[in-house]
Amino acid sequence: MGPVHAYLLAGLVIHKVLWEAMRLRAGQARETFQPIKAVKIAALAVLFAQLFIPPVLPIGGPPVWLPVFGVTLYTIGLVIAILGRVQLGNNWSNVESATVLPSQNLVRRGLYGHVRHPIYLGDVMLVIGFQLALGSWLVLLGLPLGAYVWRKARQEESLLLARLPGYVAYLASTGRFLPRWPASAGPL
Numbered sequence: 516m517g518p519v520h521a522y523l524l525a526g527l528v529i530h531k532v533l534w535e536a537m538r539l540r541a542g543q544a545r546e547t548f549q550p551i552k553a554v555k556i557a558a559l560a561v562l563f564a565q566l567f568i569p570p571v572l573p574i575g576g577p578p579v580w581l582p583v584f585g586v587t588l589y590t591i592g593l594v595i596a597i598l599g600r601v602q603l604g605n606n607w608s609n610v611e612s613a614t615v616l617p618s619q620n621l622v623r624r625g626l627y628g629h630v631r632h633p634i635y636l637g638d639v640m641l642v643i644g645f646q647l648a649l650g651s652w653l654v655l656l657g658l659p660l661g662a663y664v665w666r667k668a669r670q671e672e673s674l675l676l677a678r679l680p681g682y683v684a685y686l687a688s689t690g691r692f693l694p695r696w697p698a699s700a701g702p703l
Contacts, residue, residue, distance in 0.1 A: 519586060520566045523645055526593045527562060530641070533597060537607070562642075565649060572652040585647025592640025599626050599633030607634075615678040621685055629694040631672065631685070635664045636692045668692070 516524070565571055574581070600607060602625035608616055626633040639661055646654035668691055675682045689695060 516566065519582060519648055522586065523589065523648060524563070524566050526589065526641070527559070530593060530596065531559070533600065537600060537604075558642075562645060565645075565651070565653075570649065570651060574650045574652055574654075577650040581650060582648050585644045585649070587644070588640050589644030589648055592637045592642075592644055594637070595626065596634050596637025596641060599637055602626055603634070615674060619679065621679055621681045623685065627689070629689060631689050631691050632664075632668045635668055639664055665691075 603622055606616065606619045606622055630636065639657060642660060643654055643657040646652075646657070672682075672686065672691075676686065
């Protein structure tokens with residue numbers, strides 16, 4: 516295993532361990548089995564497997580900058596996802612649950628002061644960067660992943676709008692995935 520593969524593996528492990536540790540610390544039970552959970556597990560298994568098997572759908576003769584760009588995008592995505600998860604704290608619930616927790620508060624600090632879904636943004640960047648770092652055409656799977664994340668974010672926003680005080684003003688002041696500049700700009 517080369518240094519890039521080892522780095523990518525370490526990031527995936529840190530990401531997963533942090534998620535599980537924070538879930539347990541918050542006292543959140545494991546979610547019941549749902550199809551999206553199976554897809555998430557399968558996707559994670561594919562990412563892990565890619566680090567130990569010959570290249571999958573390699574981009575023939577990729578430019579030398581592509582893996583560097585991929586590792587950079589992966590790192591930025593990993594940092595955004597982890598910071599978003601830490602800053603959300605006990606206000607987080609699994610994507611499968613689509614629920615507002617009884618004690619949930621609106622988080623406006625850190626990344627959430629600028630964007631409403633930094634974890635989704637970070638995870639999409641992480642997956643795309645991972646595939647680019649490996650020089651794999653599987654990077655194209657970022658398109659359906661991005662479409663799913665966009666749809667899921669809109670669903671979550673509808674739920675939070677109906678149940679979380681202050682969410683209307685929060686929607687007006689933040690972008691969905693990218694910060695609003697200027698603050699009066701339309702939805703992102």
